[in-house]
Amino acid sequence: MRRLSVTITSSVLAAYPMGAGNAADLPMTYLAADGAWNGLVLPLTWGLLILSLAVIVIIALLVLFGAVPRARLIPIQDVPLTDSHATLWIAIGVAVSTLVLLGFVGWNSMTMAKVANPPSEPALDIEVRGHQWWWEFVYLNKDPSQIFITANEIHVPVGKPVRFALKTADVIHSFWVPRLAGKTDTIPGQTNVAWFEADHPGVYRGQCAQYCGMQHAHMILAVYADRPDEFESWRKAQLQAAPEPSSNEARIGEDLFIERCGACHAVRGTTAMGHVGPDLTHLMSRNTIAAGTLPNNPGFLSGWIANPQDLKPGALMPRPDISGSDLASIRSFLLTLR
Template identity: 50%
Template sequence: MRRRTGERLGRAARSVAGLSAALLAKPAAAATPMSFLGGWGSRAYPVVDLTWEALIISIAVCLIITLLVAWGALAKRSRSAFGPIGAEPVERRPGGMKWIVWGVGLSVIPLVVTLIWTVSVLAAVNQPKGAEPFTIEVTGHQWWWEVRYRDADPSRVFVTANEIHIPVGHPVRLELKGADVIHSFWVPALAGKTDTIPGQTNVTWLEADRAGRYVGQCTEYCGLQHAHMAVFVIADPPAVFAHWWQSQLAAAAPPATVEAQQGQALFVTKCGSCHTVNGTMAQGKVAPDLTHLMSRATIAAGAAPNTPAGLSGWIANPQGVKPGTLMPTLYLSGPQLTQVRGYLETLK
């Protein structure tokens, strides 16, 4: 019941947000608007209900105060028959105390309700109910997210970036870390904010009830490109998710064409000190793992779409796409750019 109210309000909020997103014509990163007024999973529902309660009470408080102030001002004016403003003698009339008693009494009730509600929501979302979830390690970097899927079997561990796939209807445990400065992980439709702090591991969890793509964002100011540090949670039906995980484990297939081979050689020398492509000599660890780059819809934490044009633009001039990004401009010639991009497109 509660959940349905949340969903209905959520849908209304999403259509409003969708309209404004359409009007602003944002890039791919904003394809699904970020709204904290609707939730889509067991971690989010209690928080969204509390958000609405607090929002409605706050609006009511503002309205009541506005009405009382207006009433006070207007009531005073109607008594101006006593003389010009200021000429009225200040007098102490009995009965003022009742306003204080009523005012304090009435405000204490919603405050106490909100306090109890908040504490119970914190308890409710602290731990997922049901099946023991698996763990994904998410590390905030300036300005992208490293994502490592953990498994008891080391041959099933892999690393990806910025796009986190999860199975629909299953809670997933997240271990959040920071590589450089403090970031904060926030996917509003699924869970509240949790900071990623260097030297510390924060644990949270999330769950999505419905298949889809949920947009999140770094929400702790972390430097120049903080605003271009999106994260995407993609909830897949469990069978699709299992297949995705399996496909991420494979090393990159050797390039089939001469051009792609040249691209790979260039990639290893020019890009391999920062990026990893499993199955090649490129084993850099300071930038997103590109072994399955083509399985992602966006690049550079949502700053550009993962299309041939998006990739070319990024490789040719990352500083133009995301000024200040820690990927330097590599000054490839036109043919080199085509070869490297062609090679990246084989990384399915």
């Protein structure tokens, strides 16, 4: 169903260029590090992986060895109940595993202590709110005029630690950007704290890592690690309110948007102030919509507004009962939100 409607919308509007790189296409791995947090944890990850593989191989070899019929089989009733030879091997086995496990407990505790806090005072504090099935990001600041909200895509300055206050609007989600840091759950009624630092400029894919309902798999996020000057100009742009629409159609679209969509979506600079769905003030600065599910271009935008349930079944945005011309006006308003 989804593929069908995607094909229809994309072929109808194939003339529009696709947004640059969908985060959903990026690989996810925790076995490579791109920043301080994962850099500190990676040796432990590999250590545990190698140990676990070694245990599997050793146990498998011992089982094989035990299963191979020996020249002289002892009838079961002749096997002594206690055998000092066997007890010795059991003692050796228990001692070796205990020592190895204790070693890992120590290594684990040391690593946890190292990543408990960022190496230096964070350059940025972001409040993350998990929603079924998208991410809301509030860029916190002591100065209220510097606070802004965005969704599903975050920009961070490269080479600087960023701290996250993790909350949820509904159920338990888990904030996970594997190349940068491990998972941290968002738990109702609680604020968890996480941090990471990106070493290289680039895009890192993240994903909700705690099953949270029907569209859990389409709860993707993207972290854009920008050079400090790029980050600063992005931040300045995000702080701006939406511009006054210049075309007539976009102006009509704005009124329709406020009336039809404003209870759930906010566009700063207008009277649309809902917070049920993503803040759309700078919608067109994002590469994807619907939490990394679709590229953000006029085609998918139309398809999404016309019937979100077709593209992301179960999403908490209802199918609006709207005429084609109203939809076109709303779309031309949305396209002004850069």
